[in-house]
Amino acid sequence: GAGVSQSPSNKVTEKGKDVELRCDPISGHTALYWYRQSLGQGLEFLIYFQGNSAPDKSGLPSDRFSAERTGGSVSTLTIQRTQQEDSAVYLCASSWGQGESETQYFGPGTRLLVL
């Protein structure tokens, strides 16, 4: 079956512009996560959605970052007034949800470069 997909695969933007990153999770997965990997760093958790519950935003680095998930499926991560330190690979993952089988399956990522 289809895996997690993300778009765009690459994005170059100017400092101060807003960007939107999209994630399509695996069909039927109720949990969706956003991570980012900055150069030389490990993957860093950003935000988590589980079904219709309020999202866990504890990993968002600033109020310029926001995310939504429509209809329990597609998610959009928005970064407002981008800064150069926002340059990173943004990864989306989905899983069946909490429980024994919580393996998270990742998309290919969006490579964001802020000039």
Next chain:
Amino acid sequence: EDQVTQSPEALRLQEGESSSLNCSYTVSGLRGLFWYRLDPGKGPEFLFTLYSAGEEKEKERLKATLTKKESFLHITAPKPEDSATYLCAVQADVGSQGNLIFGKGTKHSVKP
């Protein structure tokens, strides 16, 4: 604070030369430890999940083991196609919504 440390940062080996990658972790209750493979330009590819100390899992040339403080990924007689960055991550049992805490990875290069 929950933390994952991987060593070495990089490993360069000849084809057939076996290795062990280390993942040391500190977590307030372990729900699961995960190994992923990361290739350039791609997202992490799931390899294994380990849940309790003493557990072992194998897949082709890869074998993952788990103790209460660390996990090892053993790569036996590797081939050039085993060249990748291997990521270790933990999922905490306490105060966690399920997000993974990752190490920085071990870059594993195999020369033919």
